[in-house]
Amino acid sequence: MIGHEPTGEIVQLGEGVTKFKIGDRVYIHHHAPCMKCRHCQNGNFVMCQTWRNSKLIPGGAAEYCLVPANNLDKDTLILPDSMSYAEGTLIEPLACVVRAYKRARLIPGDTVAIMGLGVMGQMMAVLAKYMGAAKIIASDKVPFRMEHGLKLGVDRVVDYTKESFPEAVFSETDNKGADIVMVCPTYPEAMQEGVQCAGRSSRVLLFMGPKPGTMLSVDMNKIYFDEIDLISSYSCGPTETREARWLINHGVSTAEQMITHHFPLEKINDAVALSRQAQNSLKIIIDIND
Template sequence: MKAALMYGPNDIRIEETEKPKCPQDGLIIKIMSVGLCGSDIRNLTTDSRKGNYPFIYGHEIVGYVDETGPDQTKYKVGDRLFLFPGTYCMECDECISGHSENCSNKEVSSLAGTGGFAQYVAVKGEKIRRGGIYEIPEDVSFDAASLGEPLTSVFACLENVKVGYPDTLVIIGAGPIGCFMAQLAKFRGAQKVIMLDLNDSRLEMAKKFGVDITVNSSKEDPIEAVKKLTDGKGADKVISATPVNATQTQSIHMVKKGGLVVFFGGVPKGSMTELDCNLIHYNNIWIKGHFGASYSQSKRAFQLAISPTFPTEKFITHILPLDKINEGIKLTRTGEAIKVVLHPWDE
């Protein structure tokens, strides 16, 4: 099969490699669409595997069942499936406490994490039994269904922090995740969405997704801009959706007294964020980290992604063959693309 193999930072090669073998109690998915995620780009452009290469990334996977093992009875060849990458044991302390996204059973949580930048991927029987595989209706495109995964964590975040009427919400980062956040915030009833970024073209595209006001942080002080736009009070909620420590530092200066700040974007491992703790203390600011989603949230996010009310066509700006994955990375990093979807079978 054809696959995009990573051999090191920024070294992604399209090669022929062995098709995975079908597990006795599992199946093989023929991948029809796979989204290019910001975390994929971060992994592909850094030494994410610490020298353990080659490796196939890609986790926004949708396709057909191509083959089933003799002991697998739930799905049949031809079924159209969405493969949620998270898998939870529902037995560890984290799962039982309601935070299954932090499942501590590493063997279970890694069952379906990656391997999507290829023409086929194997799914173990244990993944099928644990859950997180959803059937795609015949009238829904694979491209639309692939948005179910990136939408999941955004859906969970906004639900967990109760974004809704009459919130003024600041989103830092006008990438794909920031645009998903803006659209969902409007669905949930937020009254004003302010988007901050350094890239004018991204900010312009963000206006398509319910953003009311954009601020280019390279041209004006973002903290002063937010204060001015909120009559000096600050926003009800601020979400830092970038992989940058500086935006986390700025975020607590943009929120109102008693407001909520969410650190959504992962920053470089080992890096430290400088915070004004007196400001946090005396202004009663709450800070929440967000990662992942529960099974319930993943299923509802998938249902939203494939519903006619969700504007899939506005989010997917580029559809490319897998061979052009490096072009997709460049388009995303420069801000020309909101969401890139790759087709492993296109030439």
């Protein structure tokens, strides 16, 4: 069953559970690591096979779900009293952005280019600004998302159907290029364009997963002499979810910024259809009890 990033109330506890009590308001991560393998010991939880095999039963889009013991122990978080269930659904996606910027090594003063202003791109903009980015340049083609990005602090938004994004990035940076390029689209042409946006000693990060067999052709001369790091970032672990909870609780990313639509469970197909349109929407949530 589909559905992740769930929040809810604990209504029943299994044998031996001591960290939680009935009535606790929680966020549940659908993946949880073993904390014992070499990947976990290195803090790279998403490479843990236990993490990859774990899931919620049957999934988040249900009135009730069973949380396996490891998920409950390793990455189920109590929501602060001030945090709504809706805000709690932002924990996992924001945690993915937190981890991505760790891998991209964002430092204050960096110029960040963001390709795609869906909800993840919007979160990237908000977090980059919070982390001290000197300039944020983004691309999209949907007017609603472009305008929303500007409201959240993007310095320049480019309609990539009308203007070259790499040319705009170099124009905005005195011909230096971006320090970090966040590539949200999954097609290879987007990654190629991301490399074209990159300045010297920069990092180009692939944020979403392409289809198996997707091949990439890039200018290896530019990669070599400009010392450009090509990086990917897949999901998040317990460290980042806790950081994201703190960021949300302190107003860095809010439900008002990111959530555009609420649907009751019986209209989940309408919610999925709206999400696939990728037009005048960002994060869409299912309110199970409505």
